[in-house]
Amino acid sequence: MKTLAIKKYLICYFVTVTVFSFGAQLLAQDYLPRTWKSRKVDLAFNRYYDWREMEAALRQLEQAYPKFLKLKSIGKSYGGRELWYITINNPDTGAEMDKAAMYIDANIHGNEVQGGEVCLYTIWYLMENYAYNAHIKKLVDERVFYIFPSVNPDGRDYWLHKGGSARTSQFPYDDDNDGLYDEDPAEDLDGDGEIGAMFIKVKPGEGTHRLADSGDHLVPIKKNIEGKPDELGDYKFVGTEGIDNDGDGRINEDQPGGIDPNRDFGSMWQPKGIQRGAGDYPFCWVESQHTRDFLYAHPNIAGVQAFHNSGGMILRGPGAQLRGEYKQADLSVYDAIGKDGEKIIEGYRYIVVWSGLYTVWGGFFDFTHDLLGIYSFSNELWRSRADLDQDGKITDEERDFFTKFVDLENTYVPMHEIDHSQLGKVIIDRDVTKLSGRVPPSWLLEELCHRNMAFCLYHAYNMPMPSIKKLEAEKISGSLFRLKITLYNERIMPTMSAAAIENKVQRPDILSIDGPVKALAAGRNKSYGLSQVPERYRRYFLRTEDSDVDYIDQKDLKNLRLTHGIPGKAEIQYEFLIEGKRNVTVTLDCQKGGTDSQKITIQ
Ligand SMILES: [Ca+2]
Ligand SMILES: [Ca+2]
Ligand SMILES: [Ca+2]
Ligand SMILES: [Ca+2]
Ligand SMILES: [Zn+2]
Structure with a gap:
């Protein structure tokens, strides 16, 4: 009898797991509140998803919530990846085009990945809490969401898998004007998934760097007030990790791509002589053509958020002073939402791109504000938590302390030596991996996702009704x-x-x-x-x-x-x-x- 009971249990268990995709571990957690107990999709938000994993997570969500979610693609990237997006709509409360919609995208700069996780978290959170949270239910019932976890998946995968420079589109571009396209990429010579900095040992006085007092990494030599060396350097910086592929004496000078997709939009656009990273004409990048066409086809969109990193900013336009300030009626809307955003996302500042950051010609949200009339924000995700005494400045000591005793050196890469085919013995030193600096340590990612989602929901709530x-x-x-x-x-x-x-x-x-x-x-x-x-x-x-x-x-x-x-x-x-x-x-x-x-x- 006992064996039979176990068998029965196993069959039930198997059916439950297959049909409802409940995690085995969650089934037993009767002590948890129902919002946890009833979770259908168990996703982790202390890690990053490459494009294949992102697609799998989106499919899992769509299968768990087929009534609300539709996964579609607006077309293929230059590199052949589908540009996936999720539509969230409750058909019981009306058709998609009959409600104001919130558009959220991320990762137009290939290396600025964590907005993708904010997007995934937002879809997951809205669905998992719909049945239990009255505010979430109201939002999902009243609004439509279009969520694009990456509008530059080629760049995302390049950065996650190969590291190094992946800000731009992967569309071939001759960065050094020698008639050859992308002929000198970086190489991960030591195979650690990172592109580090390369140094060679030189005579004291000939170097740009020296060994730090701790003896485990290199630091730039100090300079006096006239910019002359104040100490002797015996390590010389020779370039980022890689070889001189085309023999022009320079290393990694023409990496894959080069067009900045966020300088490609047809509003306040300028050619590359004025705006670095611009293509030959507005919308020359295939991904921004797809994005533009989607926006044209969805006049119900009333709110836009485009995630970037980093610095902890809630940005609004205009991108250039020449545009002139927005109309007062629009400013009062931006201010009402942006200033509350500073309360929602701890430590972020609400600022204007051209005056608070730098001038951007042909940026995405100038296009959505000026040519589509949409209230648009762009958050620069992640602000370092290493300001331990909270005086607004992060000293080297604070950074070192944070890395060592708070982050526990999760992102630390020891200095090491390799044999370089062109330079002989080379020291590779980078202090930290790519999963630091512009992105949060894994254990702070979920908070970043939640707060930035909360800001998007506030934005979405305040769309016209x-x-x-x-x-x-x-x-x-x-x-x-x-x-x-x-x-x-x-x-x-x-x-x-x-x-x-x-x-x-x-x-x-x-x-x-x-x-x-x-x-x-x-x-x-x-x-x-x-x-x-x-x-x-x-x-x-x-x-x-x-x-x-x-x-x-x-x-x-x-x-x-x-x-x-x-x-x-x-x-x-x-x-x-x-x-x-x-x-x-x-x-x-x-x-x-x-x-x-x-x-x-x-x-
Ligand atoms: Ca070239
Ligand atoms: Ca290039
Ligand atoms: Ca490497
Ligand atoms: Ca070269
Ligand atoms: Zn960016």
């Missing part, structure tokens, strides 16, 4: 009626950004009346609701002050174009002069925020 609040019909005389329509947008973002209005890049919202009645005149009630609009939001409201002029001249008054959209956190009212006593359906149709319909009987 327009609705028809009230319909009233007043009889004027006979079959003439005044129809009053009160519209409400309960969130911070307006349905149309000032950039979208100014650049005419978004179809206006449409307020339509469907039914056998005539609309003789229509206009916005300018004085309506002004006193109810909080002082700080009046600027959104006042922005629409000339909109009645736009639509009164319109030929088709039953489909009113609200050319200034609906301001954030505000109510506005439209009035129609209607002839006819019938049932009518009033529909508000916003590209960014969906549709709302209500019926009224006019009598």
